[in-house]
Amino acid sequence: MIPRLSRFIDVIRRIEHNVLNSFFGQPPKELALAYVHNPAPLAPRKFSLQDIIGDGFLMAVPKFRRTIEKRLKRKFGSPQYVLKILQPKTNILVCKECGHHYESGRLCGHCYKKIESETKEIQEKIVEKLSNSPIDKEVIVLYEGENVPDQPKEFWKGKRIIEMKKERPHWFSKNLLQKSTQEPSDSKDVKPTDLA
Template identity: 35%
Template sequence: MAAPSSMTRLLSFMQKTERVIYYWLTGMRPPGLNPALVCSAGHQWPMSPSNHDEQSLLESIFGSTLWAAVPKTRRSSEVNRTRRFGKIKHFEAAIPKKNIVACLTCGHWHEKHTICGNCYKRVQEETREMREAMGDDLEFHVPHSEVAVLYEGEDKNSPNLKDKYIVEMKKPRPQWFSKHLLTKVHH
C-alpha cells in the first residue's frame, strides 16, 4: 500500500481541524460523527462549551499530530540481532589493518597517526610523578603562574624561571623529555 500523499494528509488535517472548531464553537458533535461516538464505550462528551477545559481542547487539536513519529510495528528480535551483529561490526576485528607502523623511539607497533601506547605510558608515569612532587599545591591551591619542572643538576637561578612556579624532581631528566619545550623560537 502506498503512503498517503501530502495533499491527502493536508485534507485529513483540515477535516479534523474543522471538526474540533465546530465542536468548540457549538458544544455539540458534528452530525457525521454521531454513530462513531456511540460505539466508543466509556467516553462522555460534554454538551456545552462551559464544561470543556483547556487541556482537553489542546489534546483534541494536537493529539493526532503528536503520535506521528511512533513506529507502526514492533521491531522483531531477529531484525535487532541482524542489525547489531551485522557483517561490518561482527567481522571488524577480522579485517587486517594496513596502517600499522613501528615507533621510531621505542620500536613498539602502533597505528599510523596515533601516539605509541608504550611511549604514552611513560609520559603518564612522569606526569603522575610531577603531580606527586607538587603535593598539595596542585589539589588545593592551583598555581597562578606558569609551571616549570626542574630535574637534578638544573640551575634554579636561570632568568627563564623568573616568576614561574617551580616543581623540583629528585631524579635526572628523562632523555625523551626535552628541556626546551616552552622556549619561544625567534625567526
Template identity: 45%
Template sequence: MSASTRFLEALLRLETSFFRWIGVNGHSPALVCNTIQTPEVTRHHNHDRQGSSVIESIFDSRLWAVPKFRRSLERRMTRRMGGEKHFETYGQPKNNIVACLECGHWHEKHTICGHCYAKVREETKHMQEAMGEEANFYAPQKEVAFLYEGEKDENSQEKFVVHLKKRRPEWFSKSLTSKQPSSDPS
C-alpha cells in the first residue's frame, strides 16, 4: 500500500470521527449541501459521488492522476524524435575525440582506446589458456609468473610459473607483471 493511500485512509478515518463528534451521522456537509442545489446538479453529483466524502473529493483528482488512454507508438516516437530535442541529443558533433598515444586510433577522451583494449583482452585470453584447466578449478596458492619464450626468472621456486610459447608483445613490459614494493610509509 503506498504512502498516499495510507495518508488518504487516515484522513478519511479522521473525517468520519469528526462528523460523528459534531453529530452528523455518516454524511459529510458537502453531500448535504449538494442536495440544496438544483435538481440537475444534484442528480449529477449524486450519480458520480454516491457516499463520497470531502477528503475524497479533494484528493480524488490529484492523487490518482493517470493518463486515460495509451499513447500510440507513432505519437510516442514522434514526441521522442521530433523537434529540437532529438537534434540536441544526437545531431551535435563530439568535441572530446582524441587519438590514442599508443596506437593512433581515435577514441573519446574519458574512455580507454578500444583497439588497445582488444589487444590486452586477446593476450589475457592466451594467458588464461596457458594456465590450463586445473587453474580454472584449483587456483594456485602462490604468485603466478608468466614467462614468455626466451625469458628466465630467478625466483621460480616461490611462484606458480606459466610458460607461454610465443614472444612477449612489445607493449607488454616485464615490469607490469612483477610485484612492486609498496610505497606506503606506514
C-alpha cells in the first residue's frame, strides 16, 4: 500500500513540475522547496532591547581628563577661594572669669551657661508671680539683701517687682537691667566691657 502511495506522489510532482515549466518557466527554488516538504511555521520573533539599541548610543561624557592641579583643588580647596584643609585657630582667648578657652568675638561658653541658668530662674519667678499674662510693664529683679531704690513715685508707676531668694551673683551687675535710653545712673557698678 505504501509503495503505491509513494508512486502516486511522484507522478503528481512530475505533473506539477511540467505544468509549471510550461507556463512560468523554471520555478523558483523557494516554491519548489515548499512543495517538497512543509516546514513548521516560524515562531513570532521577540524583539529585545538589545535589538533596538544595537551597539549602544553615546551620552555626554568628559572628553579630557582633569589635570592634577584641578583634582587637588577639588579635593583640598584653594587658598584664594575656599581652603578645605583643617587649619589651627589663632584667635583663641582665655576667659578672665573662669579660665576656659573661647574664640575672640564670642562669649565664653562656660560663663554663658551660668548666665543662661540664672536667666531661666528669673523667667520662672516671673511666670510664678505674674502667670502667663502678657507683660506690658517693666519688671525689676531684686535679690536678697537689696532694698527698693529711692525713686519718686512716678518711677514705680506700672512697674512690677520680682524678688529672688538668694544673693546677686557677682557678675550680674545692676546696670544690666537699665535701658540705654535712660539717663546715666549714679551707681558705681560697671557694665562688663571686655567681651573680646
